[in-house]
Amino acid sequence: MNKRSNGISKLKSTSPRTALIQFRRTVYAAKNIRSGITKARAEIPAEYIPTAVMELLKDRMLARHVIVNPFPADFEKFTNHLRLASVDAEKEFLWTAAVLRNFPSELSDFALLREQYERAFITGQLDLAETTIENIHKNLGVSLWYLQNKLQLVQLTQGLSAQKALFEAAISHRDVDIFAGLLGYYFSIRSEENYSYNEIALEANDLLDGGSLGDYAQFHVLPYDLTKISNPAGVVSWEECRPIVDRYLAFLSMAKLQVARYGPTALPNFTRAVRLLNDIKDPELNGLRRVLGIPHTRTDDYFDSLRYFDAYSEGKYEHCLHSIRPSVELTARAAAMKGTGLSDSTLQGSLAAEIVSCMSQVLLLGPGYTAARTRLQKLCLMCPRHSISPDLAAFLERTHDNISNLGEYTELDRFTALAESSLKCNGFGSDRLSLGELGLDDFGIDLARRSEVEDLARPVIEH
Helix, strand or coil: CHHHHHHHHHHHCCCHHHHHHHHHHHHHHCCCHHHHHHHHHHHCCHHHHHHHHHHHHHCHHHHHHHCCCCCCCCCCCCECCCCCCCCCHHHHHHHHHHHHCCCHHHHHHHHHHHHHHHHHHHCCCHHHHHHHHHHHHHHHCCCHHHHHHHHHHHHHHHCHHHHHHHHHHHHCCCCECHHHHHHHHHHHHHHCCCCCHHHHHHHCHHHHCCCHHHHHHHHHHCCCCHHHCCCHHHHHHHCCCCCHHHHHHHHHHHHHHHHHHHCCCCCCCHHHHHHCCCCCCCHHHHHHHHHHCCCCCCCHHHHHHHHHHHHHHCCCHHHHCCCCCCCHHHHHHHHHHHCCCCCCHHHCCCHHHHHHHHHHHHHHCCCCHHHHHHHHHHHHHCCCCCCCHHHHHHHHHCCCCCCCCCCCCCHHHHHHHCCCCCCECCCCCCCCECCHHHHHHHHCECCCECCEHHHHHCECCCC
């Protein structure tokens, strides 16, 4: 241990210029560029990784080995590539962030279109959802995200035969990415109405038991509960050779899981990794930014959401029934209190209305409790990697026996708290639960006072 520690100390005493010279020498000395990059990024101190990536991308010959296939136009171009060997968690997050920061406009556009797609999908505006997802395809190419969401959408709008035809067409190309085929099979059966969560889990059991590959499969096949992933950085590593959209979503989810599990200070350069994405406009990043003390701009939706929590606290439940925003659980609790569903007639028959109905039945602990829980599991899988999925998973994780256990928030509760608004109503009536109350105050965030929510933005940690 002493010898290894001394070695690390010696590496960290290397000047930036010397470290970069050695990095480049290592890259060129290997039998091929990718092998050289694998060895070089394992050797270089973590703090120099962003600069090393920037230097590699300046060289056109080396750049294509760092960003392999960013936006494949179709599945014929979504081809197989070997990923770089994994490095430690700190380096994985830094390396991926250093790559992603080169696509701020593309990822900002994706974040906006993704939010529009998810909203249209869950509110039953399926024609709009189709138009939006095809805009993503046109502008950003195909990805594992596109494949799983397109299969689910086609299943709902055109039926099983069309969904199977789409899947077969996607994987029919000889050199298609092996995981597009392997994971695509599970995306396909998962979208079928008659496959339950338990049946999918049983079908994928051998794959899910596969160590780091099992984590990767959990991330894609059963996003019902990402906290079952043992190594967040490993998932980021597995996406290294995949499209930029997939790399970004893996970074986003696994960075949240890293903070929820270990706190923001466990990795010395973690804040720096997230800070590299400052030019990406995505509200999904704001929870991380807030916890890490990174300045950011609140969206109008954040401030608007506060009045719904006020309305619920004051017993004005009807004001919370117009939609599932800002919190689907808040809406479900209001519905349970009023004995009604969503008030917007255009949402009748939508997934949003069904989710609220099922959650209300669970909260009421009535005869339909078991069936409602089972259906919610399926509905969660029908919204693959959507922002609502962790909220549903966290809801299902709790017993809803109306016994407050404020000291026992789970990792999944902390994961869902890392959203644009941390004002979740996680199972305790009208209480507003801040990141601090969910156990994240030890990570450098003050508790939010009811009338002074902006205290959430005040960092305690110095960077």
